[in-house]
Amino acid sequence: MKSVVLRMAWRNLWRHGRRTWLTVGAMIFSNSLLVFSISLQFGSYDMMIDNSLQTFSGHIQLQHPSYLDQPKMRYTLADIVANAQKLRDELALESISARASGFALASSNKRSHGIQLLGVDAKHEPLVSTFPGLVNEGRYLGPGAQEEIVIGSILARNLKVGIGDELSFLGSGLDESFAAGVVTVVGIFESGIPDLDRAMAQINLGYFQDSFAMQRAGHSIVIRAAHIDDVDGLMARISAGIDDPSRIVPRDWNELQPGLRQAIQADMTSAWFMYIVLIVLVAFSVLNTQLMSVLERTREFGTMMALGLKPIHLARLVMLETGMMTALGLLLGITLGALITAYLSVVGFSYPGMEEMAVKFNLPDRMYPAISPLSLTLGPVIVALGSLLAAIYPALRLNRLQPIEAMRAV
Amino acid sequence: MSAIHCHQLCKTFHQGDEIITGLDHVDITIETGEFVCLSGPSGSGKTTLLNAIGGLDTPDSGEIRMGDLRIDQLKRGALADMRLHHIGFVFQAYNLIPVLSARENVEFVMQVQGVATAERARKANAILAEVGLQGLEDRRPAQLSGGQQQRVAVARAIVSQPDLVLADEPTANLDSVAAAHLMGLFASLNENHGATFVIATHDKRVMAYARRLVKMQDGKIISDEAQ
Incomplete structure (x- = not known):
């Protein structure tokens, strides 16, 4: 360092090495913790979005423009199976499935319950939804199967039916005729979501179309992207291929599940509350260190002022020392945090009970932090700014110093 | 700016509850290149006068001029600039910056003055050699004797060739050999660099070097004689 001032600032830091290391250590700890936590948060959001979307709604759905707000039987898409196949070919993406949906009264020989009956393409549904994997009793719908049904565990309990039992359903068809059928229970699923387990049932799409007089229509084409980052690109391609937007619109996951984004924002807010507490604690540690340092050097500062330095020069020196300490904490904190996070982003980690829950609900059994330039720098940069802000008070105190009084200080 | 002129200085x-008189209507003029000793017992006002001349303390009333500049009317920033560019200080306790080496202590003020790096190093080495510290440039204050530290302080005070060097009891912490060496150095710098020296002391050894001796008591000048 050519600058004497820089050398002085650096050496001043190590006059009380233990104190400086304690403060830098607090910065390293908080910075690495922030790098890990924010990366984990970003990673868990990706996982949370994926888990939520793959359960049922997929990343994108093609629907009638009015269907999202009013999911009525009459808002249909024509030739839904053929159109789904056309989309698979155009997008070169297999995970696209057609669905139809209606409400019906399901009855066993003992009880009746209102249900949402879903007609699904049994071949492609497992590619867009984890539902087929949630069947824990019996099996999922077979390809080409006609008179089969898969129901939720609570519904099965309420209707007092098991595998092999028959159910009848009665609903209203597209042409407002009676829609009725008799199906055999081939599978019982448990999603862990009580509303679904209580009121959801799936049958083959062809059988649904026949029963509800849908002809070849359906209500939605569900698309699951390979990665959430692909959604925007897929949306653009799909939108460009739509000839008549008054009959069909693509909806991305934000529109399909607005609560998901809000849940993420709520989680982010509460997490940042904790982060801010951590940042404030580090800032107070810096404030304490620099205040002590300034008070201990009052006599020295008095000498410097007598030699012709202005309070602004001294304040700059204190800020420079803080900047060096902060840079050290930033560098080491990010490095340590990045190493830990990078390792865990490869091997993943789980907490007790996570694996059992994952098996039960057909979810990933490990969490993976998502390391990115933003997750590496966001927290530590705020810690650095907080630390520099905390050093302003000790630096401003120097403005009150008078050289004579300062030089008399013990 | 060359001479110091104090007129009716009070502090x-x-x-x-007690009011202590530091300076009581002091009048003094110091010409360029003079080597003046302010002497007197503790509390006589010599340090107060030195601090007022150096702009470290403001008088209650009266005038202090350095050339055409009214020091007593300068604001804080302007006083700091004046000290930085026109005055060198030597303190009783050396007051070196402990984390800097001898060379760096000398360079430090020059850096604040805006002197270029190479020029700083050249001047610092030259002045340290002149005060007899060649070979000790990289030592920190704690690695130097009291006399050596005071010589670093002198080098720091005069390296920028200030118009005025103010020294407050510079030999108080030195043995007689070191004190004699320091005073010899002051005398030679006064002669060679033409700097004006004002030294506050009650050390008779120091007074012997003065060409003008100003005696003070109870904040007043009681005698002012050329030697």
Whole structure:
């Protein structure tokens, strides 16, 4: 360092090495913790979005423009199976499935319950939804199967039916005729979501179309992207291929599940509350260190002022020392945090009970932090700014110093 | 700016309910290149006068001029600039910056003055050699004797060739050999660099070097004689 001032600032830091290391250590700890936590948060959001979307709604759905707000039987898409196949070919993406949906009264020989009956393409549904994997009793719908049904565990309990039992359903068809059928229970699923387990049932799409007089229509084409980052690109391609937007619109996951984004924002807010507490604690540690340092050097500062330095020069020196300490904490904190996070982003980690829950609900059994330039720098940069802000008070105190009084200080 | 002119300088201090007179209507003029000793017992006002001349303390009333500049009317920033560019200080306790080496202590003020790096190093080495510290440039104050530290302080005070060097009891912490060496150095710098020296002391060894001796008592000048 050519600058004497820089050398002085650096050496001043190590006059009380233990104190400086304690403060830098607090910065390293908080910075690495922030790098890990924010990366984990970003990673868990990706996982949370994926888990939520793959359960049922997929990343994108093609629907009638009015269907999202009013999911009525009459808002249909024509030739839904053929159109789904056309989309698979155009997008070169297999995970696209057609669905139809209606409400019906399901009855066993003992009880009746209102249900949402879903007609699904049994071949492609497992590619867009984890539902087929949630069947824990019996099996999922077979390809080409006609008179089969898969129901939720609570519904099965309420209707007092098991595998092999028959159910009848009665609903209203597209042409407002009676829609009725008799199906055999081939599978019982448990999603862990009580509303679904209580009121959801799936049958083959062809059988649904026949029963509800849908002809070849359906209500939605569900698309699951390979990665959430692909959604925007897929949306653009799909939108460009739509000839008549008054009959069909693509909806991305934000529109399909607005609560998901809000849940993420709520989680982010509460997490940042904790982060801010951590940042404030580090800032107070810096404030304490620099205040002590300034008070201990009052006599020295008095000498410097007598030699012709202005309070602004001294304040700059204190800020420079803080900047060096902060840079050290930033560098080491990010490095340590990045190493830990990078390792865990490869091997993943789980907490007790996570694996059992994952098996039960057909979810990933490990969490993976998502390391990115933003997750590496966001927290530590705020810690650095907080630390520099905390050093302003000790630096401003120097403005009150008078050289004579300062030089008399013990 | 060359001479110092003080006119009717007054300064009082409050110690509890007691009012202590630091300077009592002091009039003094110091010409360029003079080597002046302010002497007197403790509390006589010599340090107060030195601090007022150096702009470290403001008088209650009266005038201090350095050339055409009214020091007593300068604001804080302007006073700092004046000290930085025109005055060198030597303190009783050396007051070196402990984390800097001898060379760096000398360079430090020059850096604040805006002197270029190479020029700083050249001047610092030259002045340290002149005060007899060649070979000790990289030592920190704690690795130097009291006399050596005071010589670093002198080098720091005069390296920028200030118009005025103010020294407050510079030999108080030195043995007689070191004190004699320091005073010889002051005398030679006064002659070679033409700097004006004003030294506050009650050390008779120092007074022997003065060409003008100003005696003070109770904040007043009681005698002012050329030697």
